[in-house]
Amino acid sequence: MKLSKFMKKIALILVVCLSINIGGWTPSIVEAITSNNIDTTEMSDTILNELQPDEELQQTKPSDSDIVEGEGVADDLSNEDTGVSTETESTEEVKETEEVIEEDNESEVEEVSDQDTPVSLREDGRIIPAIAAEEEKTTTSGKNPLTLTKTATQDENNPEEYEISLDITGTAQQQQVKTADIVIVMDKSGSMTENGSQKLSLAKKGAIKFVENLLGTSGTTPSNIGISVVQFDSLATRITGIEDKPFIKDSNILKSKINGIQAGDGTNTEAGINKAKQLLDKSEANQKYVVLFTDGLPTFYCKGEYIYGYQWKRGQNNSKYMNGNGSDTTKECRNAAISAYKKVIADSSVTFYSAGVFDRGSSSNTAREFLGNVQNVTIKYPEIYGTGQAAINKYLDGYKKGDKTVNKHYTSNENDIENMFEDMSIEIQNEINKLIAKNVTVTDTVTKYFELIDGSKYTITDYKSDKLEINKDIVCKVEASKVDTEYGGTTVKEDKLTFKINEIREPGISIKFKVKVKDSYFFGNDVPTNTTANIEFNDPLDTSENPNVETGEFPVPSVDIEPKIGTINVTKVITEGADKAPENDTFSVLIKGESAQYNIDVQAGNDKTKSMSFIMKGDNTDITDSYITNYIKNNNLQGYNFVKAGTYNVSEIVPMNYTKVGTVINNKNTETFELSKDNRDINIVVKNKLVNEIYFFDKFTKPNIFKLLKIS
Known part of the structure; x- marks a missing residue:
């Protein structure tokens, strides 16, 4: 079912108004919707730009309505502190939600159907990174054109590392046989x-x-x-x-x-x-x-x-x-x-x-x-x-x-x-063997998103996979340096490699080196591995005193880098007196890190586990980078919050009729856990026992309002 533009406006205004009550969106978005200066088809971009997480956000305790059961995800990208989403209360509400999602998806398909990159998922629901396809260019100058191919292949054992291959091939002219x-x-x-x-x-x-x-x-x-x-x-x-x-x-x-x-x-x-x-x-x-x-x-x-x-x-x-x-x-x-x-x-x-x-x-x-x-x-x-x-x-x-x-x-x-x-x-x-190029210089500059791996080997192999000697006058020299590159007015130092090779013979050579993602928590689609890679060489048949310098440019391969998506599950267990405990008792569990805290209200029972799914970030992750924001948009991850890697502590406000027995995190008795790219699926079990089954308290709560009374 498709909605008219008018109906889309009404629906979006209602959603935004609701979000203002929750504290997630700012009133400026409502002004943009109600004015005649913006089309509703542009709303997703506007909202995404408006909702970039603020590193200086004041930490607040989320309300009960900010929690979702099972494998739900946080629905507010703008607030990394409350990274949990709304709990579903009934089957009717679930059906109603599914209908809305279906309608939204119809509209979304119309907007993104021309995307070239399909989304692939593993069994655990995480996105599979793509290995860059081989790309090829041909030098256009000189009598003897060379074919230039560049690939970036992901390391099977370390997905943050890539092997870069610069292949130079060609056919010698008849005079060289x-x-x-x-x-x-x-x-x-x-x-x-x-x-x-x-x-x-x-x-x-x-x-x-x-x-x-x-x-x-x-x-x-x-x-x-x-x-x-x-x-x-x-x-x-x-x-x-x-x-x-x-x-x-x-x-x-x-x-x-x-x-x-x-x-x-x-x-x-x-x-x-x-x-x-x-x-x-x-x-x-x-x-x-x-x-x-x-x-x-x-x-x-x-x-x-x-x-x-x-x-x-x-x-x-x-x-x-x-x-x-x-x-x-x-x-x-x-x-x-x-x-x-x-x-x-x-x-x-x-x-x-x-x-x-x-x-x-x-x-x-x-x-x-x-x-x-x-x-x-x-x-x-x-x-x-x-x-x-x-x-x-x-x-x-x-x-x-x-x-x-x-x-x-x-x-x-x-x-x-x-x-x-x-x-x-x-x-x-x-x-x-037949000469295809001489006095060859190949330069390659790595983008700001990658860096050379310390201690990694540069290898140059000929067509028989024989390794050529590196850093020797007779074959090849390698020079590594840093160069300044401008990104939106900011100067970034990038790694540059220069390979100087005396001769290349038919059918050619392959230059290989390894890079890794500079920030382990960076992600994006079609991220280029290098700024530019060029070749300069002399035609082997040009025997003049000052031979012409032929040039060529390698293609720029790109790779898909998946986000580090994690999940925190919180389960409440009553070890003693569970059969006598008041029905639907709610326990407040606090997960606190150095820069953010998350308050989760959970009821006892394995079937009432509360989950918070999120995208991880590091200390230096720029979550406003266009590759990250485009990845979120193109892969429908707008409902995921950013959570910073670091040490977190789990505590609880224990009701007066219970005592705390202990906390188990990933099968260990502890109240702290380290959240990292290698440890991002956290299962927390907080245990209590009932100590006063006849304790009386009012189930109906109302906010206390304190006023200063005037005393005569």
């Missing part, structure tokens, strides 16, 4: 398994992980990468592919061949490097790589036509096939390997990695020097390592000094072997 062929040169000398050593087993695991990182785990591989494997002891042999096509793209075949490597005798590093060159000479890839792994210094070097070594045999004269005794390293052995290495890197497209595990302390310095002379990574990446001998030392000191800005290619601990292969695969992948 590179092909690559890689030769893994694996030492299988006897020392790899000597005295129960696990070096060969760990090296095979590391090489398999290397293959999986570059080609995947299932055999379905990128079309631009091929890998071949060479094993060597005194003799070097190719164990994958065929002579003319040694590079294969199937990770399953490669892993099977690597698993089949068995230990032999001696170390002819020169032969292994010569075999790698033979294979790379047949490669047509843009990028070529050698990954040499060894556990010791060379003990053989090649002789004559046997440039790939010779299978050394015990008890035979092997000197006509190779030089060295297979047990001791010599300068000649080392120089031969270095000479072979120099022939490989004569091809400028070759990057040569050397990794080693040397667990014999006496040869460690010589071994470090040797590895430094058979690699060109430091030359290829001066921005990482520097130049000259200092660069080589930095390259080799990675493990010893714990410096994670350099690759870990030298160690005396065999348990580090797998990590060395992992690091080399990541660096190679970064070079092969």
Whole structure:
């Protein structure tokens, strides 16, 4: 049933007049209704604005009519001190109330039916917070647009915390596509398994992980990468592919061949490097790589036509096939390997990695020097390592000094072997993979409603979910700061994050960090998590001295934050003499906090429990904030009062024919309770016993009026 505007005015005037008698609304609202200056369809907004709770309200005792039975709620949002609603006295009154609510709802639906956000409720009647949907934007400047996505996902274990994800994805332009062929040169000398050593087993695991990182785990591989494997002891042999096509793209075949490597005798590093060159000479890839792994210094070097070594045999004269005794390293052995290495890197497209595990302390310095002379990574990446001998030392000191800005290619601990292969695969992948942006700066400013979580980690992952190093020159730096933002003439300090990233490769990266709601008692619909998030970068194909700065703006995700709704239930129990107690005896229970008190009149009996439902607030909660007032309006919470978190005391005015037995709050014998976001459903049981069943008192009460009498 719909009401005319005239009837709406009459109904509203009656409600307001009643509320003035209760002390809830101010006469200015009546003036607004009766004047011709306001339409009744705007009344809900006017009333809400008029009724914002006043922190300085004078505390008053509510009347009996301010109480509702069962699960009723406070009907006056303006008075946080009397947060209880009118008790229903009869079935007829209930029916009449339901009819009024139904009529009001018809009008309400017409006004709010265009709302996009449905209201969801849990079984306990509380509103379920929404997890923000993913939002996406695309940079419009530059030749190579990036897709910018931002999400805010609620933590399942802590609903006040959200993980923010800034995703940057794109497709490299055709000019960025590179092909690559890689030769893994694996030492299988006897020392790899000597005295129960696990070096060969760990090296095979590391090489398999290397293959999986570059080609995947299932055999379905990128079309631009091929890998071949060479094993060597005194003799070097190719164990994958065929002579003319040694590079294969199937990770399953490669892993099977690597698993089949068995230990032999001696170390002819020169032969292994010569075999790698033979294979790379047949490669047509843009990028070529050698990954040499060894556990010791060379003990053989090649002789004559046997440039790939010779299978050394015990008890035979092997000197006509190779030089060295297979047990001791010599300068000649080392120089031969270095000479072979120099022939490989004569091809400028070759990057040569050397990794080693040397667990014999006496040869460690010589071994470090040797590895430094058979690699060109430091030359290829001066921005990482520097130049000259200092660069080589930095390259080799990675493990010893714990410096994670350099690759870990030298160690005396065999348990580090797998990590060395992992690091080399990541660096190679970064070079092969297609560049979509360089010199990237991402900034994100968190709104005043949220703050960064102290001690939380910032993570940046690439498309394979490999974590990138943060706060290191080679990958990414993070800067956290505070910025001043104006809100309606008030300056608020907000958290700002700046991420500086050298390069982003196809398909992209994800930046993640966590924020939490600054005020645990704040709530609202569609609350933005950030003020603004922007990106600046250079197009990777722009090689000019002063490249153009491309820009983009991330979308602003928003989240729904539910109010902390609580309920206080008060039950009166007569422990002795209940059968003789006068019918409908009423007991006055006072719930008093630091800034508010609530007086509840309750009768004995579990079926006569009185309840007060409310919305919690904290010391700094701004209940006039537009997000809070709009949430209340849109979710039909106008009947809920605000109650401040804190300590409350329960007391009682005990009638003369009873004595107090005690108070039980949430199953504990106590007269105080702490009201908080984690403890907001309070069940109070006040116990009395009858001590004078014949005590006489008048059930009909009338206010006492005291007058000063004139005395002659």
